[in-house]
Amino acid sequence: MIRRLDPRLSGLLVALAVLVVLNVAITPNFLNLQTMAVNVSQVATIAIVALGMTLVIASGGIDLSVGSVMAVAGALAPIIFLSDWALANPGLGLVASIVLPLLVAAVCGLFNGALIALLGVQPIIATLIFFISGRGIAQVLTNGNLQTFTNPDFTWIGTGRILGLPVQGWIALSLTVVLALVVRRTIYGRYLLSVGGNERAAVLSGVPVARVKIATYVITATLAGLAGMIVVAQNSASDAARIGQLMELDAIAAAVVGGAALSGGRAPIYGTLLGAVFIQLMGYTLIANGISDEMTLIVTAAIIAIAVWLQRGRRS
């Protein structure tokens, strides 16, 4: 594992280590469980979506619709567990309120994947459709209202703690490990990288390109749906207009800082997790030390540009 470490990944690890040391030195209360928990709970949803985005980018595509998928899944969950049926059957209701939104999210991914793989629509355009209409669908579902609720069982996925750290952090971490194994050890993983690396060669060597692409968009949308429910659980409220807004950009940034190349063919899953953590920690460092939000945006922009530039340097 250590021996196989990508130089890009080790560069990112060094940068992260520098940030941590810097924070220990200058940021008050940095080594504090509460600080950790806040950071973890903020980065977890971005990381979960970014993992899916990494797969899509590895296939040579992009998914702009993740934020809208989050909004749809996040709007749907409270609607289900607040329904009369679920109130009468709390156990089943809870299961349904987690499973159904994920299924709906998967169908959104199927829609994206079918447009891209079967009709040959460019990913950015195909996912733009659901980017535009998905949030509208979520708002129609909720009548544009903020839904607030108290449901301790459901909100556990956003507010619970295991060993002192937020549940969603553990979810993000386990998904990272699982997807890293999927990319490295499964046929799907091989196919994915070959589709992104050289699509024509993949077609000629008999890779089921269309199925691989569709599966990738389905996985990404399902992960986005999960992230949407976590956000809703975290707030004990669902606001269809806001859940997951600009998430596509955060996720793309995390994937790219983690070493994904927009040209496809590379799926640095651990890198993506580190990329998300790096962006989060950088933002936290700046804000905790009194630097304003708007400066943080400018610094994030610079980090993205530098990360992409470093990748180009390595390849050429």
Added chain:
Amino acid sequence: MRAVLREGHLAVWVALVVLILFGVVRYENFASAYNLSSFLGYNSMFVVISVGMCLVIMTGGIDLSVGTVAALASVVAAMLSPHGLIVALPGGMAAGLAAGMLNAAMITGLRLPPFMATLATMLAAKGTALWLADNRTVPVDWATDFTALGMNKVANLLPWTILVALIVVVAAWVIVARTSLGRTVLAIGGNAEAAHLMGLKTGRAEVFVYIFSGACAGLAGVFLASGYGAGQPLEGAGWELAAIAAVVVGGTLLTGGMGSVPATVAGALLFGLVFNLLNFENGRGTISLSANWQSVIRGLFLLIVILLQTRLAQPAAKT
């Protein structure tokens, strides 16, 4: 290929005419001076950013920064508005130009992918806009002539902004159709390497499209500040996608190498028209679609256009 192109463009114009006729027949106030001027005033912003986006997409690139750059320019223009339009208009456009130069430098100088370079500029422009505006909307100076651009109308009908937008459209159209620069732009999108090997000045053309797009976004920002009386650092979210959608609806493929400026304008107007018609339909009371439905219907509209286009473009797409 050329036949497919024409057919694709024809569809946009036919759709535009059909929707306009539908509106005129169905709603009595649709053809009123008030509706026409407010429609054109609002959409002039989208027309200019779509034209800038069109040129970028012709090269096979993309510019995600136009929305926040427009917001930045609106802040700059509002801050300069006490000096009058003569200073605030070039000032706002200069902010857009600067952002365009930043994009061009990253894309042609550092060879970053356009998607990522303009994504970085998108964030940086938003940060700069918020910083300049101190996290607030910036009121314009009403005592000067600055708001005349966005609020006054020629013959009480045509807003000045749409006339300025028209100048931009014609300029872009002439550049694409009649100059070697325009031909180079299309050649880059067709095959960048071949264009470069043929001795075309591809770097110069690429620099030009991003700077042009930045200036268009700057102009849209000036329209925004002038027409709505404030520099708005948080406006412009999603404008880049509206512009991309307009370009696509206008029949320009994102792979570049082809496309039409007038059809892009038609695409932008078509997109705005869908909204306008929905508002009228709601006004009649026959249906009551909440604002929430509008984006759903916009998305469906985009889906239909794309499905039609994939059928039209399929023979040409096999490269």
